[in-house]
Amino acid sequence: MKVLVAVKRVIDYNVKIRVKSDQTGVETANVKMSMNPFDEIAVEEAVRLKEAGKAAEIVAVSMGPATCQETIRTALAMGADRGILVQTDDELQPLAVAKALKVLCEKEQPGLVILGKQAIDDDANQTGQMLAALMGWAQATFASKIVLEDGQALVTREIDGGLETIKVKLPAIVTTDLRLNEPRYASLPNIMKAKKKPIETVTPADLGVDAAPRLVTLKVSEPAKRQAGVKVADVAQLVDKLKNEAKVI
Amino acid sequence: MALLVIAEHDNAVLKPATLNTITAAQKIGGDIHVLVAGSNCKPVAEAAAQVAGVAKVLLADDAALAHPLAEALAPLLVGLARNYSHVLASATTTGKNVLPRLAALLDVAQISDICAVESADTFVRPIYAGNALATVQSKDAIKVITVRGTGFDAALASGGSAAIEAVSAAAATDLSSFVSAEITKSERPELTAARIIVSGGRGMASQENFKMLEELADKLGAAVGASRAAVDAGFAPNDLQVGQTGKIVAPELYVAVGISGAIQHLAGMKDSKVIVAINKDEEAPIFQVADYGLVADLFQAVPELSKAL
Ligand SMILES: Cc1cc2nc3c(=O)[nH]c(=O)nc-3n(C[C@H](O)[C@H](O)[C@H](O)COP(=O)(O)OP(=O)(O)OC[C@H]3O[C@@H](n4cnc5c(N)ncnc54)[C@H](O)[C@@H]3O)c2cc1C
Ligand SMILES: Cc1cc2nc3c(=O)[nH]c(=O)nc-3n(C[C@H](O)[C@H](O)[C@H](O)COP(=O)(O)OP(=O)(O)OC[C@H]3O[C@@H](n4cnc5c(N)ncnc54)[C@H](O)[C@@H]3O)c2cc1C
Numbered sequence: 001m002k003v004l005v006a007v008k009r010v011i012d013y014n015v016k017i018r019v020k021s022d023q024t025g026v027e028t029a030n031v032k033m034s035m036n037p038f039d040e041i042a043v044e045e046a047v048r049l050k051e052a053g054k055a056a057e058i059v060a061v062s063m064g065p066a067t068c069q070e071t072i073r074t075a076l077a078m079g080a081d082r083g084i085l086v087q088t089d090d091e092l093q094p095l096a097v098a099k100a101l102k103v104l105c106e107k108e109q110p111g112l113v114i115l116g117k118q119a120i121d122d123d124a125n126q127t128g129q130m131l132a133a134l135m136g137w138a139q140a141t142f143a144s145k146i147v148l149e150d151g152q153a154l155v156t157r158e159i160d161g162g163l164e165t166i167k168v169k170l171p172a173i174v175t176t177d178l179r180l181n182e183p184r185y186a187s188l189p190n191i192m193k194a195k196k197k198p199i200e201t202v203t204p205a206d207l208g209v210d211a212a213p214r215l216v217t218l219k220v221s222e223p224a225k226r227q228a229g230v231k232v233a234d235v236a237q238l239v240d241k242l243k244n245e246a247k248v249i
Numbered sequence: 250m251a252l253l254v255i256a257e258h259d260n261a262v263l264k265p266a267t268l269n270t271i272t273a274a275q276k277i278g279g280d281i282h283v284l285v286a287g288s289n290c291k292p293v294a295e296a297a298a299q300v301a302g303v304a305k306v307l308l309a310d311d312a313a314l315a316h317p318l319a320e321a322l323a324p325l326l327v328g329l330a331r332n333y334s335h336v337l338a339s340a341t342t343t344g345k346n347v348l349p350r351l352a353a354l355l356d357v358a359q360i361s362d363i364c365a366v367e368s369a370d371t372f373v374r375p376i377y378a379g380n381a382l383a384t385v386q387s388k389d390a391i392k393v394i395t396v397r398g399t400g401f402d403a404a405l406a407s408g409g410s411a412a413i414e415a416v417s418a419a420a421a422t423d424l425s426s427f428v429s430a431e432i433t434k435s436e437r438p439e440l441t442a443a444r445i446i447v448s449g450g451r452g453m454a455s456q457e458n459f460k461m462l463e464e465l466a467d468k469l470g471a472a473v474g475a476s477r478a479a480v481d482a483g484f485a486p487n488d489l490q491v492g493q494t495g496k497i498v499a500p501e502l503y504v505a506v507g508i509s510g511a512i513q514h515l516a517g518m519k520d521s522k523v524i525v526a527i528n529k530d531e532e533a534p535i536f537q538v539a540d541y542g543l544v545a546d547l548f549q550a551v552p553e554l555s556k557a558l
Binding site: 011013016017019026038093094095098117118120121122123124125126127128129130131132133134137138139140141142144154157158159160161162163164165166167168169172177178179213214215216217218219220221222223226228229230231232234235236238239241242246248249 | 316318319320323341342343345346347348349350351352353354356357358359360361362371375376377378379380381382383384385386387388389423424425426427428429430431432433441445469477480481486487488493494496501502512513519522523524525531536537538539540541542543544545550553554557558
């Protein structure tokens with residue numbers, strides 16, 4: 001079985017982002033970029049399936065500017081076999097990403113597609129569900145455990161009240177949650193090997209996808225800042241402040 | 250113009266998050282219809298009919314809808330959505346799972362996690378863990394929206410008297426099926442609805458020590474929350490995680506115990522009215538957002554606090 005993973009290049013989760021003063025977006029020049037953490041989990045899961053003999057080939061897909069090559073290389077160093085870059089400098093919204101992934105799924109015929117549950121930049125949490133809809137496949141979102149059986153997968157999902165296990169027919173879409181696995185660090189030899197693995201580059205137009213944004217961002221602003229309060233000396237003073245100043249207890 | 254709100258429920262009780270979503274729909278304006286899709290869920294429809302501001306309740310009662318599986322719900326929603334200008338659901342794990350599937354089937358974008366309504370087509374949503382707010386305008390004919398509960402007050406649960414109309418579920422699919430669930434049982438208030446939350450982080454050091462927080466929570470009538478580090482370490486169940494990728498909360502009082510205050514954690518609680526931090530490291534970033542900071546060893550401070558209440 002072939003596994004397709006979608007890997008997005010995002011601002012590193014450790015970076016404290018800054019909103020541009022003209023309110024058109026956030027500062028991305030000279031900012032550290034990394035693979036979306038949920039997508040590292042997706043790649044790790046695919047590699048584990050391959051190591052367990054359940055997956056034959058792993059294809060890593062990224063969409064965005066040419067620099068997304070680096071993100072694909074990271075996936076290749078972790079153990080993916082080859083990459084596809086859908087290259088564009090235009091803004092891609094989840095529906096467009098899902099449409100491009102659909103065309104790639106039709107071509108590649110994967111048995112499983114693993115995506116992150118959300119990208120930590122735009123926090124949309126949509127792409128996997130949209131791809132499932134477009135393919136007419138089942139979706140198992142927010143996965144914390146995946147067990148493959150013949151023709152189906154048992155997936156445990158992190159839901160608001162606890163955990164839920166569902167059975168989905170393959171091919172299916174899975175989106176990762178934090179506790180699915182702990183992604184490995186790529187070893188130096190594997191990073192070297194990854195340089196020789198193939199990456200195919202296509203454009204949204206090559207795939208016949210209309211990637212025009214449906215949402216127009218009118219402005220990006222900074223939320224109201226919270227002021228630091230006071231330090232209290234001890235528990236007694238804390239209780240007094242909560243009772244008599246804040247009046248919340 | 251009519252708007253469709255998808256009710257969140259467990260076939261017995263209408264979840265409070267739906268009331269916040271109804272308020273968001275009211276801000277957009279128009280007739281508000283609420284869809285209750287489930288199995289043996291008439292009591293939920295009756296509760297929805299009483300919510301102030303609801304014009305009509307649609308009830309899809311079918312064994313195939315006993316669990317809110319996206320594959321079963323989406324065909325029903327697609328059939329209904331074309332009659333509406335907006336379809337809204339709460340940004341809960343159910344809403345987040347189902348609505349993007351609907352949006353793609355309608356070939357429209359989804360507007361995720363809105364926290365304010367500017368007009369019928371323009372909304373504000375947090376991005377980058379809430380460190381920026383994007384104002385976005387939708388060009389699509391049908392707006393599919395998930396709503397962040399903390400951005401809107403709850404609609405009144407009584408005062409309405411909407412008619413209940415039955416609608417039929419779509420044909421069943423064999424794509425997915427429910428197997429089992431482990432729902433965390435707790436007498437404490439639900440995290441997203443609690444007035445007070447006591448949250449523990451890696452500093453708690455073990456699952457046993459969380460009992461100390463539970464005692465404090467019970468003294469305060471509070472819910473218990475946790476950081477990702479505490480959940481990853483197995484100190485607390487996953488559904489207690491507060492943050493960018495967990496639950497977003499905004500209680501009257503949030504007490505962070507042994508939590509450093511990472512961006513991803515702050516994203517889930519920085520809109521709380523009053524924040525208290527207890528941490529032994531006076532440089533911990535959590536103190537930059539705390540109204541009251543106590544630099545202390547939590548193993549002394551928490552029992553002392555429980556005793557003082
Ligand atoms: C103000 C603003 C301006 C922006 N400008 C630009 C811009 O100029 N150029 C630009 O490229 N983007 C831009 N973006 C980002 C773009 O809008 C988001 O990438 C898009 O909305 C997708 O949302 P998401 O990644 O949160 O999706 P989610 O649905 O949260 O993503 C879930 C998963 O889908 C997969 N996925 C999503 N996107 C990709 C991808 N591109 N490649 C591979 N896998 C993917 C990943 O597995 C990911 O974990 C901008 C965003 C904002 C808010
Ligand atoms: C993709 C992604 C998503 C994430 N999503 C979330 C999320 O939704 N929610 C979330 O919380 N995190 C999230 N994180 C993790 C986040 O970056 C931090 O790692 C996490 O919040 C740290 O948890 P913590 O504060 O409990 O632990 P630490 O950062 O280790 O802090 C522990 C604190 O306890 C204090 N302490 C220790 N012992 C004592 C004592 N005896 N008395 C008093 N104080 C003590 C220490 O001084 C320290 O400040 C995410 C990370 C990534 C990459």
